[in-house]
Each structure stands twice: as structure tokens, then as C-alpha cells.
Amino acid sequence: MQEIVTALANGSIYALMALAIGIIYSTTQIINFAHGSVIMIGAMSSYWLLSFAQMNFITAMLLAVLINIVLSIVIYKVSVEKLGDLTNNSRWIVTLFGAGIIIDNTARILFGTEPKAYPYLFDGKVIPIFGSKIMVHEIMMILVAVVIGIVYQIVIQKTNFGRAVRAVSFRPDTSRLMGIRSNHIVLICFAISGAVAAISGALIAPITFASYTMTYSIGIKAFAAALIGGLGNTKGAFIGGISLGLIEEIANMVVPGGLKDAISFLIMIIVIIVLPGGILSAKLFNKGELNAEKV
Amino acid sequence: MRRKSAVSLSSIILSMTLLFTGCSSANNDKAKEASSKPKEIVIGNIGAMTGSSAVLGRAQSQGVDLAVKEINENGGILGAKVKVVNRDDGADPTKSKTFMEELVDKEKVEYVVGPTNSTPAAASMAYLQQNKIISILPIATSTQLISPNNPYAFRLLPSNEIQAKAIVKIAVEEKFKRIALVADTSALGTDGMSVMEEAMKSHGVTPAAKVTYKADDSDMTPVAQKIKDAKADVALFWTLGADGAKIVRALERVDYIKDLEIIGYTGLNMPNFNELAGPGAEKVNTVTPGSWALDPGKTELTGKYWDMYQKVVSEYGEKAKRDTSASMIASGYDAVYLLKWAIEKAGTTDSDKVKAVLETDIKDFDSVYVKSYAFSKDSHEGFPVDELFKVKIGEMAYDEIYKKAD
Amino acid sequence: MLQVENLTIGYGKTEVVHNISFHVQKGEIITILGANGAGKSTILNTIVGLHQAKDGSIRFQGKEISKARPDQLVKQGIRLVPEGRQIFPQHTVLENILLGAYIEKNANKIDSRLQSIFERFPRLEERKNQMGGTLSGGEQQMLAIARALMTDPTLLILDEPSLGLAPIIVGEVFDLLKQISSSGVTVLLVEQMANSALKISDRAYVLETGRIVLEGKGEEIRNNSDIAKAYLGSI
Known part of the structure; x- marks a missing residue:
């Protein structure tokens, strides 16, 4: 029982990260390699607001979300927009990796190297379910992730903005003919991704501790989750995230600890080779030229 | 093709010859110097003074500086002043190796304290051994650093082993x-x-x-x-x-x-x-x-360790101010005093003789870090297991x- | 209404359109004819702001627009129905039409225009919840035009609306354009299908490798088979 909850909780975080990576990927076809760093800034800034400015959790979170939105916009303006047309160049790989490194090092200088104990939601309260100790925080991780996923899906499917995001992700030039300012849509996607990152940061930080290296290992897994599920796809992000969480938990039981990640990534590589569009491309969305559902 | 390889081969041989003659002449110089009374003893102090390991490098330097200051105020080693040449390797092995070569070739250091971090130490150790330069490692703990391959290296902190x-x-x-x-x-x-x-x-x-x-x-x-x-x-x-x-x-x-x-x-x-x-x-x-x-119930360390702690505090301030560990400063301080003691006991700066003193007579050395270092002919690990x-x-x-x- | 003067357009160092001038008057249907690669689409994309001209001026209702962004031009009433229709295949028909009204924030206007669109295109209303990608070619072209009409444009520009359609459907499309024109919308289209286009055109320009080589009334050009053969191949 506890293993399942842990798998789902970790999986939800991977899903949230994959979702945020997908939000940006869908409109730009680029992978935000600085995403882990943005999550870290979300966690570090809310930590400092909570512990030093003595703010309550909600205010601290709102401010952290705001900080992350600004940070994401700056990342877009500085290391993406300046590159111009993204279809024919891959310089973003370098600029985004670079942005991540700069953010990490700045955080190291600002916040120090020492990991900080980030508070669990509901003070780490544990409730017994079927004889296992389940943390309310873990249940919250799953709930918050699912709620964000559903809200995002509704926004994307039902609103004017969502239609525009899908349009830009499919045909950026045609979207401009509709009067949609593609670069504004992309900017907003960066901002949303930053906001989601702040929330992911607050959810994962009690487990990894808040430090400038807190997302080094889970960051890579988020990319894995995104690829397993299919990039830029909400359902795929969740399927990828949850399956990765479960794979890890199963791997934990069968192989010695150090090999867990190797197993997870082996499975990721197999999925990518067999289903280049991710698990969701398997049967649902492979009609004609339309390989994977966008967003 | 044939010609080319012949040329390159001969150039390799030439450069190797230069390298060996270079080495041997350096050793000869050193031997000559060692026999007469030294005018100045140059110690290299190398470690991470900046970057994420800076607290280690700075602790070592503070210990070294404190010891050298005291020694020079009290007549130096064998009557010669001690000069310290500091290098900051930022815990980077490549930098460390380059600095070490510079310290040996250009600054003519005869002894080295450091490097503080294990990987830089591993990278620069070989050059010290080739040049028979005794190095005291006051901080680095990786097991492999102390081995028969590094006969001139001595360690003070408890290694991993x-x-x-x-x-x-x-x-x-x-x-x-x-x-x-x-x-x-x-x-x-x-x-x-x-x-x-x-x-x-x-x-x-x-x-x-x-x-x-x-x-x-x-x-x-x-x-x-x-x-x-x-x-x-x-x-x-x-x-x-x-x-x-x-x-x-x-x-x-x-x-x-x-x-x-x-x-x-x-x-x-x-x-x-x-x-x-x-x-x-x-x-x-x-x-x-x-x-x-501290022993249970006590508020002060015993005897000379407490004196050393007070000395650290009066020289560099409380922990919050200096940020470095007092016991590591003591280890750096010991590193210099170990050299002084061994050189004076050997009556010469000759590295083999100094090394022999460290290996055989270490019981006589009065440490401010441990009760007694455990060096022997077989092991250059200074920290005794039962003092942890x-x-x-x-x-x-x-x-x-x-x-x-x- | 639209005045293009000495327009030169290129991609990187290669020039595609050389110093062309033409104009469109209010209420007209104007056709630019030309073979593949003559630079027709480039001209249209430049007018609507997707591409920047190297030199020359484009004026719309007296205002210089050569530096304007596509969204600004949509607001001013210029709409392009792009080559190959470019509908959004994974948006529903209704969503495609609504995307056409993206800049319109007034819900009432959107509603009433949607009504008139559905009156004009009953097939689209029948299929409004279907994915755009499931429509036939002709229906997709109707959808692309409907989408452009959602902002009540004053100048409707169409890039090869007949491309890939069966002849009977082509006829329907041009009838529709005639209708739209008679409702007061100015129409500029580029075509390879010279015959059908010229039938409904007031005037036409013939473009060859980036230069305008001929200009005249639609009927004149259609009837002058020598010219037509020389520049357009068979009609």
C-alpha cells in the first residue's frame, strides 16, 4: 500500500514536471532544459519566504509562483526569443542548458549549499491506511497534480486561449493569420510552466530537501516521463509520470538500489524506440500524418 | 611516412632525455643545498581557497599561517626563516597539478601542505613523489592517497579507511x-x-x-x-x-x-x-x-587542545565569524610543526632523512590535533583508529x- | 484600397519578387496569375505581414502597412486564406471557425457572424463537432474561407483556392467568391487555374519569375489566347 502511494506521489511529480515541459514543447518544439532549475527556484524562494519572512503558506506560494513566472519570462526573452526562428536551429539546447547552470549557481550564491528542511503540507501528518503509514502530504501531491492536470486540460480544450495554444502548436504561421500573436502565446506558456514549476517545487522539496541541486536527479526523470508518455501531451505526461513512478517502485523491490535508475531509463529507451511518439501514440493517435496529439 | 615517424620518435627521445636530466639536476641541487645550512625553507600551501570546498582550504591555510608566524617569531627552522607560497586550486585537479609543477619548478618549494581535496591531491601527487617532496595532507581523506606509490605523502585527518x-x-x-x-x-x-x-x-x-x-x-x-x-x-x-x-x-x-x-x-x-x-x-x-x-559533563577540552582552540578563536574569531573548523585548523597547524620537528630532529632538510624521522620517531612529536600520530614505515596514515x-x-x-x- | 509599389521581396540573399507594383480597388476581384514559383504566395505572405519585404511600399486604405504584424492587419480588415487551406486538423470545425474570430472580443458579434456563416455554409454547421481534418477538400476550403470571414474583412486574399479540388468544387468556390464580393468584400486571389479565376475577375495581373509582365481586364486576358499560352501555358 505504502509503496503504491509513494509510486503514485512520485509519479505525480514527474507528471507535473512533464506537463510543464510539454506546455513549452507544444508551442515551441523545444525542451526546456532549465525546467529543473526553475522548480528549484520555486522551492528555494518559497522556503525563504516561509522561514525568514515568516509568511503563511498561501502567501509564500503565491509569491513563489509570481517569482517563477517572472523567471520563466526572463528565460524566454533571453535564451529563446533572441534566437529567432526555432525550426531550423538547435542553439536553444545550449542557451537553455546555460540558463539552468546560471540559475543553479546564482541560487548557490544566494541560498548557500546546505540543504534546507522544507515543511511538509499539514506538518507531515501521517494517517494509517490498511496498516501502512500514509502521509497526507503524499496524498496532496497526487491530488494537486491531478487537479492541475484537469484544470490545464479544461483550459486547453475549452477556452479561447487553449484553442490558440493548440493552433500555435500545430501551425504557428496559420495561427498568426488568425490574428494570434504566436510569441505571446509562447510567452504565456513559459509563464504557466513556471507557475506549475513553483507548485511542483513546493511538493517535492520536503522529500528532496530544498537545495540548489534538489532537481538534479528528478529533473532528468521528468524528461523521461515526458518522453515515455509523448511530449507535449497532458494525458501522456500523466501516463508517463505515473508509469515511471511505478516502474521505479517495482525496480526498487527487485534490483539493488543503485540500479533503479538504469532500469527506468532502459525502459524509457525501449519505449522511445518502439513508440517514438510515446505510449499514447500506440493506438489512439496514429491516423495518417498526425502522429501524436499535440497538447 | 617512415621518415616522419623516425623524426617524431627522435624528438620524443630528445624531450625525454631533457626531462630526465632536468629532474636529476634538480635533485642534485637539492642534495647540495640540503648538506649546507638552509637560508630559507619554502613550503607550498595548496588547496581550495575559493569555491564550494573553500572552508577546507581556508582552514588549512589558517593553521599553516598561524604555525609559520609562531615559528618565524621563535627563530625559524634550523635557524632559517620559513616562507609559505600559497596556491588556490579551487578543488580542480587540473589546476592543482599545474600549480604543483609550478610550486616545485619555479617556486622551489621543498615541502608541501595540501591539497585539501582528494581528487586534486590524487592528480598532483605523482609529481611530488618524482621530486621526492614530502607532502603533508591535513584534510584529504580518500583512502588511495596514502599508499606505497606515494612514499613521501603523510596524512593527518582520519582517512576513509x-x-x-x-x-x-x-x-x-x-x-x-x-x-x-x-x-x-x-x-x-x-x-x-x-x-x-x-x-x-x-x-x-x-x-x-x-x-x-x-x-x-x-x-x-x-x-x-x-x-x-x-x-x-x-x-x-x-x-x-x-x-x-x-x-x-x-x-x-x-x-x-x-x-x-x-x-x-x-x-x-x-x-x-x-x-x-x-x-x-x-x-x-x-x-x-x-x-x-568534550568529555561528558565537561565544558572545556583538555589541556593543549583547549589552548589551541583558544588560540584559534583569538586569532580568527568564533566559528560563526571564521566559518572554518577549529580542529582542521589544528591539523593544518600540526602539518607545519611536524615538518619543523622532523627537519630539526634530522638536522637536515634532506627529504629521505626527514621522512625517516616521521616514520620512526613520531611518538616524540607533540601534536595539538591528536594524542599521538600513528606514522610507521608501513603506514603513512597519521590518525590512530582508537582516537575516533x-x-x-x-x-x-x-x-x-x-x-x-x- | 491596396496599393503595392516597387515591391522587392527575397529570402536571405535570393530575390524572389522584383520591383512589382499593382493595386486593388474597393469592390474589385483581382487575380494574380502565374506558374509555380512565380512568387505569388510570397507576395501574399508579405502583404499580410508573415514576411518582410526588402524594399517598396504596401499601402492599405492609404496607410503604410509593410512593417505591420499579421494580427494588426487582421484588425484592419485584411484576411488571407492560405495556400492548401491550412485548417487546423485537430480542432473541431466550430473551433476552427472560432479561431478565425480570435481577435474579436465581442461575444455578440461572434455569435451573429457564426449564425450567418452557418446560413451560408450549412454543411459546416452539420459537421461543427467533427475534427477539421476529417472534412473533404472542398469542405476544408469552405471552412478556411468561413474562418476568414469571422472578422468581417474588407479585403479577402486567397492563395490558390482551387488547389487540389475537383472541377465541380472549383466552380462552387468561385461562385462563392463572387457572392462574397457582391456583399461588399474586396477580393484578391492568386491562381494557376486561370480560366475560372479570370471569369469572375475584374482585372488581372500576370506574374512571371517575380515580375509583372501583363495587366488587363479579366475578360481581355482570358480571350487573348496568345498571351495566355505564352505566359500561362494552357488555359
């Missing part, structure tokens, strides 16, 4: 029955796991479980579960602080922390360990140099000095 021997010895002596070994899969962890296993073997005990995990992993429940499944009564942690704290929390989740005692190597220690690990930190111990740990004491990880008496466990 010494620490492994000590925590295993403590666990065995405290009559724990089921010992679990815990380490991550990094180079550091793998090294730790193997030295702990060897130490276990020498006591004739087999571990109840060997648990490994990937450093920095977010979910440590499997580690805790494996310790629980093994019904261990003590777990020896070769883990870094944050990971160790996560495991302690996970042990609480699986309801096993109350049945377990944890002893970790010094890497487990970090200032806010208690906060990170939560209430389970109660059950976590580490080891620390006994002379620098178990301390509760949260039990700091001053900002940096532990209380010994009762």
Missing part, C-alpha cells in the same frame, strides 16, 4: 549483533562500502545486510525497508548528510528507527542534520577526533565541538 575501521570497531565493541552497511553507489560510497566490509572481516563479523542506493535519490523508503527486513540493530552509514537524513526519515516511516542505532562516517555530519532528519536524528551518531570532543570517538550527531557543545557519547 581509518573511519571505517573505527565505526566497525565501535559497533562490535558495543556488542551489536546485526550490523547493516549502508552506502551510495558513487565512488565515495563504493570505497566506503569496501573499507567497511574489510574492517568487518578483520573482526570476523559478517554484515546482516549491505544496502546501496543512488546518491541524491528522492525516495529512500526501499533503503529503510531493507534495513528493517534485515532486522539490523545497528546501521553503519557511509552516506552524505542530506541522503542520511532522508534515510532516517524513511526509517521512521517504516517504523524501525526506534529499534536501530546509526553510526555514520564524518561525511554524514552537516550543520542542520537534526532539522533535516527530524526526531529520528536522536538515534544517529558519527565519529570525531577524541581530543577535540562516537558522538551524537546533534550534540554540538560549541558551534563545532561535539560532546562524546556517554
